[in-house]
Amino acid sequence: MKAKSNFRPKTFAVVGAGPVGCIVAAFLAKGGYDVTLCDVFPELLKPALNPGIIIEGAENLQQTVTRTCASIDDLAGKVPDVIILTVKANALPLISSAIEGFYKEGVYVISWQNGIDTEAVIAQTLGKKPVMRAVVNYGCGLIKPGHVKMPFHHPPHYLQEMDPDSKPAAIAIAEALSTTGLLTRHTDSIISMVWRKGILNACMNPVCAVTGLTMAQAMGDPIVFQIVDALVKECVKVARANEVNLGRDFYPGAIEYMRKAGDHKPSMLMDIENKRRTEIDYMNGKFIEYGVQAGIETPYNIMIRSLVKAIESKK
Numbered sequence: 648m649k650a651k652s653n654f655r656p657k658t659f660a661v662v663g664a665g666p667v668g669c670i671v672a673a674f675l676a677k678g679g680y681d682v683t684l685c686d687v688f689p690e691l692l693k694p695a696l697n698p699g700i701i702i703e704g705a706e707n708l709q710q711t712v713t714r715t716c717a718s719i720d721d722l723a724g725k726v727p728d729v730i731i732l733t734v735k736a737n738a739l740p741l742i743s744s745a746i747e748g749f750y751k752e753g754v755y756v757i758s759w760q761n762g763i764d765t766e767a768v769i770a771q772t773l774g775k776k777p778v779m780r781a782v783v784n785y786g787c788g789l790i791k792p793g794h795v796k797m798p799f800h801h802p803p804h805y806l807q808e809m810d811p812d813s814k815p816a817a818i819a820i821a822e823a824l825s826t827t828g829l830l831t832r833h834t835d836s837i838i839s840m841v842w843r844k845g846i847l848n849a850c851m852n853p854v855c856a857v858t859g860l861t862m863a864q865a866m867g868d869p870i871v872f873q874i875v876d877a878l879v880k881e882c883v884k885v886a887r888a889n890e891v892n893l894g895r896d897f898y899p900g901a902i903e904y905m906r907k908a909g910d911h912k913p914s915m916l917m918d919i920e921n922k923r924r925t926e927i928d929y930m931n932g933k934f935i936e937y938g939v940q941a942g943i944e945t946p947y948n949i950m951i952r953s954l955v956k957a958i959e960s961k962k
Contacts, residue, residue, distance in 0.1 A: 654753075654816045656728040656823050657681060661712075662719060662742060664691035666787035666795045668733035671759060671829065673700040673710040678827030682712040683727060689717050694793025704797035705785070706828070723749035729757065729820055732769070735918075736762040736929040743772035750777070755816055757781055757806070761852075761914070762929030763845045763937075766809055775809040779817050781831070782840040786911055798911050802830035807837035842891045843901075849930040850878040851905055852915035853951045856925065857958065859916065862908035875905065877947045878931075885934050888941035919958055927955045 657680065661672040664686035672695065676682040684695045692715040694700065699711035716722065719742060722730070726749055734742060739758075746756060750773060757779045758765040766780035785800040804824070808817040817833055824831040834840065854865050854875055865871050879901055886893050894900075918925045931952040938945035 654728075654819045656755075656820055658725070658727040658729070659683070660685055660722050660727040660730045661733060662686070662730060663733035663735075664688070664695065664715075664792075665733065666789045666797075667759065667783070668731075669695070669700045669789075669793060669795050670702060670706075670785065670787055670797065671731055671733060671824075672712050673702055673708060674827040674829045675824070676700075676712045677708060677710045678823075680823070680827070681727075682714075683722065683725075684712045684715045685717070685719060685722065686715075687717060691792045692717065699793075701794045702797050703790075703795070705800040706797050719745040720748065722746075726751060726754060728753075729755050731757045731759045733759045735924070736760055736765045736768070736926045737924055739765060739768040740772070743769045747772050752777075755779055755813065755820065757820070759783055761844070761848050762926050763841055763933035765929060770809055776813055778809045779806055779813070779820070780809070780837050780841065781806045782837065782844055788912060788914075788917060798909060804829060804831045805834045805837060805840055806831055807834050836892075839892050839894075842886050843893055843897065845930065845933065846879060846882040846886065846893075846897075847901060847905065848913075849882055849934055849948065850875050850901075851908065852913045853925075853927060853931055853955050854878070855913050856915040856919045857951065857954045861910045861912055861916075862905065863910045866906050866908065874947070874951070876902070878951065881945055881947045882934050885938045885941065885943050885945060888943045889937050915955070919955075925955055925959060927952050927959075931955075 659675050660683040661668045662685045672682050672684045695712045699709045701709045755777050759781045770778045782805045786798045788796045806821045808814050821831040821833045915925045931948040934948045935945050
């Protein structure tokens with residue numbers, strides 16, 4: 648039986664005006680919702696009001712948002728029903744603390760991000776009740792501020808609450824997102840989904856970041872593919888040792904999925920090219936951490952994280 652709720656979100660804040668945030672903000676605004684787009688870089692915000700966010704590729708639209716702000720503290724003046732975090736995971740502790748300053752019961756915060764345990768970082772500050780986790784199935788890159796290339800969109804996206812009492816609200820938010828064109832389903836298996844996507848990210852993102860290759864190039868190079876393949880197998884071993892259910896056919900499915908990824912630069916490679924800090928600690932770093940917890944050695948994850956960290960330190 649479907650859980651019922653009186654909660655009907657009307658106002659949203661999207662924190663992070665990169666490609667991921669621009670997409671969710673544009674779709675929500677197109678769906679008629681009140682949307683505030685927030686980012687510390689004003690140059691990323693300006694196009695969202697005029698001429699509007701432009702999305703090209705798998706989806707095509709141009710849409711303005713209701714308003715923008717350059718500080719999370721500015722959300723205190725009009726606290727939204729839902730705050731969607733699309734920033735890099737390493738910014739979460741600071742952002743969670745800022746939200747705590749104006750948080751009130753009935754507001755929900757969604758981790759709409761890559762990486763493992765991002766929702767747990769938010770919950771350390773805000774508690775579990777308001778926190779939800781999404782798994783997002785689209786690829787994107789920023790052509791310029793407010794202008795997003797969207798190579799693929801494979802809905803549905805998935806959403807789950809951390810606290811069972813918040814399930815009705817999670818269902819309502821998923822329904823709201825779905826009406827905008829971002830088909831989103833509530834799930835009770837978000838941990839499995841996060842890990843499945845986390846393995847794909849941990850095996851493709853850092854390899855491309857270190858080599859400078861696109862996904863298609865990395866998968867098509869027989870020598871580079873050996874590293875990708877070894878990372879997949881090592882991550883699967885860590886997941887199973889920690890009793891995370893990936894499904895019996897995960898390995899062949901993962902390889903097939905990555906082979907079809909196309910000539911696309913993953914976000915970590917773009918971070919390296921733009922001299923930004925990466926999310927390596929929430930990708931391969933988590934497999935190292937969970938490997939230690941389960942007594943599983945992770946030499947490939949240690950190697951690739953070390954290489955990414957070395958490149959990061961040059962910026």
